[in-house]
Amino acid sequence: MSLDTLIRRSSLPCPDVGAAQAAEWLATYYGLSGTLKELGSHQDRNFLVDCGDGRRFVLKICHGDYSTTELAAQHAALRHLSRESPVRVPAVMPTLKGEDVLTVDHNGNAVHFRVLEFINGQSLAHVAHLNRHIVTGLAKLCARVDVALAGFEHAGLDRVLQWDPRHAFALIEHLLPVIPDADKRACIAEAAEQAQAYLLPLVASLPVQAIHMDITEYNVVWARDAHRQWQLQGLIDFGDLIRTWRIADLSVTCAALLHHAEGDPFFILPAVQAYHLINPLQTEELLALWPLIVARSAVLVLGSEQQASIEPENTYIQANLASEWNIFDVATSVPIALMEAAILDAVGEWESDEEPELFSPLLPSLSRQGFTLVDLGVLSEHFVAGNWEQSGIDEQLLREAAQAHGLAASRYGEYRLSRTLPDSTKEPDTFALHTELYIPHGTVVHAPFAGILRHTADGALQLVGAEVSLRLWGVRSDFDSGVEFGAGDVIGQGGGALIVQLCSEPDVSPPLFTTPSRAPAWRSLCPSPKGLLGFDCDAPALADSAALLARRDASFARSQKHYYQAPPQIERGWRNHLIDLQGRSYLDMLNNVAVLGHGHPRMAEVASRQWSLLNTNSRFHYAAIAEFSERLLKLAPAGMDRVFLVNSGTEANDLAIRLAWAYSGGRDVLSVLEAYHGWSVATDAISTSIADNPQALSTRPDWVHPVVAPNTYRGEFRGADTAPFYLRSVDAYLSALKEQGRQVAGFICEPVYGNAGGISLPPGYLQQVYARVRDQGGVCIADEVQVGYGRLGQFFWGFEEQGVVPDIITMAKGMGNGHPLGAVITRCEIAEALEAEGYFFSSSGGSPVSCRIGMAVLDVMEEEKLWENARVVGGYFKERLLTLIDKHPLAGAVHGSGFYLGLELVRDRETLEPATEETAYLCDRLRELGIFMQPTGDYLNILKIKPPMVTSRRSVDFFVDSVSKVLGELES
Structure with a gap:
């Protein structure tokens, strides 16, 4: 050349x-x-x-x-x-x-x-x-x-x-x-x-x-x-x-x-x-x-x-x-x-060295004393109520263990919960590439192998051998850099915290912690120090998450889907974040079940206390069921005076249909297109969301009559003043039923269009529908399972926005903060109509544990002002989402209020062509950035934003900034 x-x-x-x-x-x-x-x-x-x-x-x-x-x-x-x-x-x-x-x-x-x-x-x-x-x-x-x-x-x-x-x-x-x-x-x-x-x-x-x-x-x-x-x-x-x-x-x-x-x-x-x-x-x-x-x-x-x-x-x-x-x-x-x-x-070519290296003891004077290994991992019992967010919590727990047991040590290769990063796109460096010991003052430290001593700029004492180097923090040494030692020679003294780290590359300065994605590579360069410590300090290996998912798929019915193709394994939560086994925090923007947030200590305390006393069925006499029923009625409009307690929103809506049948004497029910109400036979019949059931529109029984969805954004009629046009569909069905001599049983809908991302119904729509249905002897059911219970911020119930009072209110989701709990509230005459068909009973609905949890949720919502938070932070949330419309062509509209919001993505703001594939990409990309989000709507082009009601402005900013980032990627 x-x-x-x-x-x-x-x-x-x-x-x-x-x-x-x-x-x-x-x-x-x-x-x-x-x-x-x-x-x-x-x-x-x-x-x-x-x-x-x-x-x-x-x-x-x-x-x-x-x-x-x-x-x-x-x-x-x-x-x-x-x-x-x-x-x-x-x-x-x-x-x-x-x-x-x-x-x-x-x-x-x-x-x-x-x-x-x-x-x-x-x-x-x-x-x-x-x-x-x-x-x-x-x-x-x-x-x-x-x-x-x-x-x-x-x-x-x-x-x-x-x-x-x-x-x-x-x-x-x-x-x-x-x-x-x-x-x-x-x-x-x-x-x-x-x-x-x-x-x-x-x-x-x-x-x-x-x-x-x-x-x-x-x-x-x-x-x-x-x-x-x-x-x-x-x-x-x-x-x-x-x-x-x-x-x-x-x-x-x-x-x-x-x-x-x-x-x-x-x-x-x-x-x-x-x-x-x-x-x-x-x-x-x-x-x-x-x-x-x-x-x-x-x-x-x-x-x-x-x-x-x-x-x-x-x-x-x-x-x-x-x-x-x-x-x-x-x-x-x-x-x-x-x-x-x-x-x-x-590529599967790395061959780990199974044979541990032979070292002389680092701390021979402690070789016959046992170290207490302190669990600092994601599932550690030492961590409760977010205490892992306290500065220095790991060191505090190690000191306390040393005071109680004499010697204490952290575990090498452990994913530390304390190092998680909420509201961050950055992968946290949770994996420990070292072991931290708590030892008595004056403990003599020996060279585990022959090497040259160095004092590093970060305060460590480094012993550089022919094939491995050792870094120690917390060792006092009178020797200067460059001094050579043989294996077993004294190199200094330690006391209190002693950090020990090995590295097979003498010229490499490894971090004390690394990210989960880099852990296998760094672990190959920084082996466990157990060989020189004289005891097994390694954390147990995590179970294979993919294998666990395969076990789920092999035993758990496939129709019960999970989020994402390769979902992270979530085993812990705190407030509005979920945490996987490697310590990655994910902002939870879709969990309207956990209104108080995850891991709330009051829930654990109340449930534990009641479980230790009694849990049985509602046919027994105990105070909690009366107290909780009274609390619920205080939240309901005047005139509603009876409560049924069940386990879920599906059961609540199913029971509401039975009540409508019993009270009206009819069977025909009007529901709304694009809606979801549950999975039981009756609630599935009135659910018409093709996103949830692709065959929904072709498999409705003849007693279900879906009226045109009053979607003011992409419906047949658009804008606020469209109620009269959408009422035509209601009138047509009611007229047909009357001509056929069929008694209408009732009308059910979400007062805010939840499945479409929280779209408000046209003003006056429910007032007119309710009046028409009642004129023909039917009852009006407000499905508040998703949108009610304070989530909307400005209103406690969704029906308040429309200025109406339903005959039956159904609720669930956040009532139990994740505990299975649902309810139906109605009037005495409607409730008692069911007795002609026999008594109603739910084995677990209204149990002592469920009732105590339900009351505790209401207490915490009041004490922590979560309804107010939904109004204030939720209002800020909507304002920030609205800024995306000016910045990104894909952002078509923002729906909803409080902590029930929808961001609808479209490819064209005139034709409203749904950006379905872009929405799917956005949700997957957000997961990579540390956010859980899923699409909704018949075209799956709407972000269904319904986070825990403890969500903060910081989390809102993190979410909106991340959405903007990904929209920018899609539009580039």
Whole structure:
């Protein structure tokens, strides 16, 4: 390889060819004319040619310094791939004389001129966040191209190219002076030196073949399908085609992905997995991947900095500089050894050392005394009522254990609850890579292996051995850095807290905690210190969550769905957050059952107390059932004087229908389209939501009469003054029933349209409907299961917004804060009508435990002013959601009030085309960001926002900001 050629080629500017000259050549040699638009390029001059008749081409002009043999290799590869691979690539367009490449003289310099087919679509370089589908799609494409090119041969593949990683370190050394900042120069030089040290032992084992070497988001063409998902259309720009190490192709793709990684180098791991499944890599290639990415990032920065100095007017290069520095920063943000371990683990190649290393005791004087291991994990009994949010709680619990038992220790490899981060998109660093001991003052600390002592800047004492290093905090030592010790030698004294951490890479400074996603890689570098402590300090391994989900699917009826395809395993909650076993907090924006929030201590206290006394059925005589019934009647409108207690909203609505039948003497019930009322035979019959039951509209029994949904946003009639139009449907059914001599039993609906995201009914609608139904002897049922009980903020009951009083109120959900509890409130004459059919009884409904919990919920709602919180914070919530409409075209409307809100997403605000696929993406992406949210509505295009009523402004801001972020991603 000629270094002079490499350096010369790396310094070439783009050919100085304007659009007018390019158009003249195009007409002369190709017989083509049209508008030309310049495309960005590093060293070529490229134009998009639009002929105006539907035909579009790419005109490529490169320096004559590159041989026609090299260009012929690119063309041969295009033809080869069009035959041997499903990947679409551009066709080569011949000149009028049938030539693939033209070489012309331009201002005394030779330039090569050629035309390629244009592939419709777009690059995703502008997209801030690339989802897993795109990341793995790029990697799969890379793998398939490499498989197809494995047998491709051409003389033009053996070329000198600045992007060839085999020359990276020579090029880096040459180009370093283009960086004026001495600190940046040193940083690049150090990174390159480390990458070269890791790479050199592997070079001889790396397979070599023809590769594209530029499969990045710039050169892969995508287009949205009918479901708004990005689908790959083709691969372009074969200008870097070369024969070199096979793994270099994936390294280029992964380096490009780092620009979209939001600072997380582990972002590339799904790409590595996807590539490896199609085109398995050797272990040496896997080990070489990250050093090659580091080298590539350095070459990108240096190449662009040099090119920018040569062509300061090249806007393409100037625009890319920031992204390339970002790639370099991410690539050098973690140790190479860590990423090698992560890559091997990602493809199942990591082999853990089962044999523990042999060490001398660190604390031999304590070897016969037992340490009490303190559970600081997510399920620890030490944590109650959010006390894990107190600063220093872990250390406090360890001190208390030491005071009680003499010696105490934390567990290595434990996911610490205290390190969870509520209302944060950041993955918390919960995994402990160390053990913390509490030991008596004056305890002598010994060297567990031979090594050299160092005092680190963060106050640790580090013993660096031949194959492992030990870091200790809390040890007093009189020895200076550089002193050598043998195994068993005294190195200092400890007392109180002593932190112990091992690392197999002496030059790496690991964190004390890491994130769950990085835990396997860091754990491979930071083994458990149990071998030098003399006792097993390891936390029990977490159960396989995927295996547990499979057990659920194998035993739990499939129609009982779970949220998300791969849901996190939630085992703890606190206030308006849910916490998985790895300590990740998720903002709960959909749980209207837990009105008081999760883990409320009053619930545990009241339930425990009553369970210890009595729990039985409501046919026994006890005070709680009378007290709770009286409390409920105080919340109801005047005239309502009877309560039924059941276990759920379904049971409450089912009973309401029976009451309507018994009181009216009829069977026919009017319900509202797009509504959901429950899962029993009767409540399913009156539920017409096709999102909940796709067959809802075709399977209604003849006693159910669904009236047109009074949806003021996307219904048949839109706007506030539409009640008269929606009443036509009610009148038609009532008239038909009267003509047929059928007695109407009643009308049931949610006073606020819950299943449609909390849409208010048209003013006056319920007043008119209730009057019409009552005139024909029917009763009016208000289903307050979702929207009532203070959730709306301004109103305690949904029917208050309409200025009506129903005959029957049904409720459940938040009544028990998660305990199964529902109720029906009505008048005496309606309640007693049921006695003609026999008595009513619910085994658990109205039990002592249920009643005490129900009263405790009401007490806490009053004491903590949750109804007021729903009004104030809920009002702020709606204001913040409304700002999204001005900012994002997908945000169509905001419905509801208080803590029952709906954000409806549409693709067009005129046609109201529902953005169903975008809403599904939004919900999945929010889960990645730490938020639980699900869609509702017949088109599943509405965010159903119904969080616990303890939700704070901080949580509101976190939610709305995250929604805005994802909407921005969807609209980019």
